[in-house]
Amino acid sequence: MNNVTLEDIPLITLVGPPNSGKTTLFNYLSGKNYKTVNYPGATVEYSVSRIQKKFNLDANILDSPGIVSLVPNSPDEKVSIEALYSHPRLGIPDIVIVTADASQLSRHLLLVKQLIESKFTVIVALTMTDLLQRKGYDISEEYLSKKLNCNVVKINGRTGNGIDELIRATEIELSKNKANKNTEPVMFNSSISLNELLSVYKEIEDIERAVVFEINGHSCEPNLLGANKKLNELSKQLNNIPKNKIDQTTLKIDKILLHKYWGLISFFIIMALTFTSIFWFAQPLMNLVDQFFGFLSTETISLIGDNWLGNFIANGVIGGTGAVLIFVPQIAILFLILGILEDTGYLARGAMLIDQPLSKIGLNGRSFVPMLSGFACAIPAIMATRTIPNKRERLLTIFIIPLLSCSARLPVYALLLAFLFPMDRSWIAGLVLAGIYIFSIVSSTVVASVINKFSSKILKEEDNSSFILELPTYRIPKLKVVATNTYHSSMTYVKKAGTVILMLSVVIWFLTYFPNYNPKVETNNLTKEKAEQLISSERLSNSYAADLGKFIQPVMRPIGLDWRVGVSLIPTFAAREVFVSSLALIFRATGDNGALQTSILKEMRQAQITGTNQKLFTTATIIGLIIYFIFALQCISTLAISRKETGSWRIPIMQLVLFTSMAYVFAFLAVNGLRMLGIS
Amino acid sequence: MKTAAELKFGERGVINSIDGSHPSSRRILEVGFTPGQEIELLSISAFNDPLAFSVRGTIIAIRKNEADCIKLL
Numbered sequence A: 001m002n003n004v005t006l007e008d009i010p011l012i013t014l015v016g017p018p019n020s021g022k023t024t025l026f027n028y029l030s031g032k033n034y035k036t037v038n039y040p041g042a043t044v045e046y047s048v049s050r051i052q053k054k055f056n057l058d059a060n061i062l063d064s065p066g067i068v069s070l071v072p073n074s075p076d077e078k079v080s081i082e083a084l085y086s087h088p089r090l091g092i093p094d095i096v097i098v099t100a101d102a103s104q105l106s107r108h109l110l111l112v113k114q115l116i117e118s119k120f121t122v123i124v125a126l127t128m129t130d131l132l133q134r135k136g137y138d139i140s141e142e143y144l145s146k147k148l149n150c151n152v153v154k155i156n157g158r159t160g161n162g163i164d165e166l167i168r169a170t171e172i173e174l175s176k177n178k179a180n181k182n183t184e185p186v187m188f189n190s191s192i193s194l195n196e197l198l199s200v201y202k203e204i205e206d207i208e209r210a211v212v213f214e215i216n217g218h219s220c221e222p223n224l225l226g227a228n229k230k231l232n233e234l235s236k237q238l239n240n241i242p243k244n245k246i247d248q249t250t251l252k253i254d255k256i257l258l259h260k261y262w263g264l265i266s267f268f269i270i271m272a273l274t275f276t277s278i279f280w281f282a283q284p285l286m287n288l289v290d291q292f293f294g295f296l297s298t299e300t301i302s303l304i305g306d307n308w309l310g311n312f313i314a315n316g317v318i319g320g321t322g323a324v325l326i327f328v329p330q331i332a333i334l335f336l337i338l339g340i341l342e343d344t345g346y347l348a349r350g351a352m353l354i355d356q357p358l359s360k361i362g363l364n365g366r367s368f369v370p371m372l373s374g375f376a377c378a379i380p381a382i383m384a385t386r387t388i389p390n391k392r393e394r395l396l397t398i399f400i401i402p403l404l405s406c407s408a409r410l411p412v413y414a415l416l417l418a419f420l421f422p423m424d425r426s427w428i429a430g431l432v433l434a435g436i437y438i439f440s441i442v443s444s445t446v447v448a449s450v451i452n453k454f455s456s457k458i459l460k461e462e463d464n465s466s467f468i469l470e471l472p473t474y475r476i477p478k479l480k481v482v483a484t485n486t487y488h489s490s491m492t493y494v495k496k497a498g499t500v501i502l503m504l505s506v507v508i509w510f511l512t513y514f515p516n517y518n519p520k521v522e523t524n525n526l527t528k529e530k531a532e533q534l535i536s537s538e539r540l541s542n543s544y545a546a547d548l549g550k551f552i553q554p555v556m557r558p559i560g561l562d563w564r565v566g567v568s569l570i571p572t573f574a575a576r577e578v579f580v581s582s583l584a585l586i587f588r589a590t591g592d593n594g595a596l597q598t599s600i601l602k603e604m605r606q607a608q609i610t611g612t613n614q615k616l617f618t619t620a621t622i623i624g625l626i627i628y629f630i631f632a633l634q635c636i637s638t639l640a641i642s643r644k645e646t647g648s649w650r651i652p653i654m655q656l657v658l659f660t661s662m663a664y665v666f667a668f669l670a671v672n673g674l675r676m677l678g679i680s
Numbered sequence B: 001m002k003t004a005a006e007l008k009f010g011e012r013g014v015i016n017s018i019d020g021s022h023p024s025s026r027r028i029l030e031v032g033f034t035p036g037q038e039i040e041l042l043s044i045s046a047f048n049d050p051l052a053f054s055v056r057g058t059i060i061a062i063r064k065n066e067a068d069c070i071k072l073l
């Protein structure tokens, strides 16, 4: 899509209070799959898309982060205000569709009022009417439309109800706009007094009283769209009814989950279950995938032959990408579990529960959700910090996010843990994995508190620290929503395996295979297996990778490893997952004995430090490697996003230097400490 | 005058005014804590802060010092 068409067709901008259903509606209209979450502050960047052909409306639609009012309070809210008034590329929207949660009308009409006052062409899309009906109420859209003097349409972006009416209303407004050149919106006066704000609320309360009615008896159909007189009577009657009652189920669940003591205990149980289950649920699936790649690579060799081409396809391509792809089950389950957690509405509670401890170390309760999504990937997590209004707290959150173990590290941990705990003890591996996650949380908070204490130089901004967060109604996670999110996140991982990781694998394969790809060795008296081993180790020790390795060897020895692991670590700066591919390639895992991972592990168990008969991978060196991966900042994209979001190179460079040196030093201390304790 | 921060667990109160000198006061108003509204203290977190109130049919968590600028009748 080029800029010209973007500007030629009308622009419809979606705005609305947080968690009111903007992204859900946007996805429905555009056919895209942006993330929807039952947490106020899911969207932090605008996105534009063409409305799908089937709706017969040629226009662009823009989704924006949630805003409470036109006076922004945090960076994500500024994105929305800028998209409304001064979008550099798209200009001013032709139509503004405001989503308003029908079950919270009196709160959500504030923004609607401000937008109408600012002379935007407004259409109100009432969402969550299903929730309001569950409470036993409904809204008369006709009457609300009259009161506000703008179009009002009830919609449900999850089922598609009312979307046709919304499109029709949009078309009508667009044609009206064409007839009389639409007026420029006026800047909202951000210094209106609090009293004026209160008088707007007075109006809103009057409106609410007039348009919300109780669903009488059994009929769910509003039977009162008749004369105004009748409506007025009804509204009088409603004055005494507490229509703002909270969802009863939510209150009951919160009795436990927000209980003074049980709340915290449940918090830890929920977090622990989330992380342990990744390993446990994935195990059975994983074996299947593992067998499959082992089979594929063995078949290739027998089909093409044991020459350089067969080796290239079996090892370089299938082995390299397969080593990463066998962890798709883990990745999918991680996203599935995070997705379920996000869709229930629990996240906002978690944020509230740990606001106090986090604020002690210079973070904020609102840091919780970005930190949690850091377990998936640091990039969206760093962007998600835009919901933190206080600049200092936001910068500190950005600073520590790379320390949280992202999903790219999961394959590495899974492989290394499988080395430490063979199949029959894999339930321990699940617990240890949870331990690694908890360790990464603890170490990130320690780093945060140290930086918060000592360096007012790094983070200068002092501002009002605040925590005001809506706790949304609990919902049963929509399977379809969670499944699509999981599918797309897993596909991103698969695509990465098919592109970046494939490319790097091919490079590594080349470096480890050439120039001496057909070494002359004496194999007369050896078994076939022994001979192959000798050939491949001879080939590797004369390869380009070995030349490169000579420089790395001195750095690797102190942490008990050798150049082969060092060479495997270099490409991890492009993608951490490549570590498992590199190991598979360098240690010549062939998948002979059925499964790929089993084969990698077998080769790793046999590997000796070059020139000695000391084992390369031991309990100590594996723990050292895990610790290295917990701390090291090996991701160029993370540095780039950190630069973008903090506005300078200072913080990303400090992150890179600090975290990578911490990684090395702690790995060194762990390996040598363990050895002193007698654990080799 | 009693403030929202002084409510007991499960206690209700009606808002009289919002202390406009607090830097968060505008946001507190914008999310729905306005004079005349009845609020209820629904939850106190394990560390005594923040507090969660029901207001206008929803639950909103705010810090204690922010609840302190919500004056009750």
Ligand SMILES: Nc1nc2c(ncn2[C@@H]2O[C@H](COP(=O)(O)OP(=O)(O)OP(=O)(O)O)[C@@H](O)[C@H]2O)c(=O)[nH]1
Pocket (backbone or CB within 6 Å): A016, A017, A018, A019, A020, A021, A022, A023, A024, A025, A035, A036, A037, A038, A039, A040, A041, A042, A043, A044, A064, A065, A066, A067, A127, A128, A129, A130, A131, A155, A156, A157, A158, A343, A475, A478, A481
């Ligand atoms: N019951 C019900 N749930 C809805 C409806 N529309 C959206 N949701 C759910 O409400 C939650 C929030 O929806 P989103 O589309 O992410 O809301 P948003 O306005 O984009 O939120 P932010 O990006 O955080 O501002 C999700 O869990 C949706 O599945 C609706 O009409 N009825």
Ligand SMILES: [Mg+2]
Pocket (backbone or CB within 6 Å): A022, A023, A024, A035, A036, A042, A043, A064, A065, A066
């Ligand atoms: Mg959104």
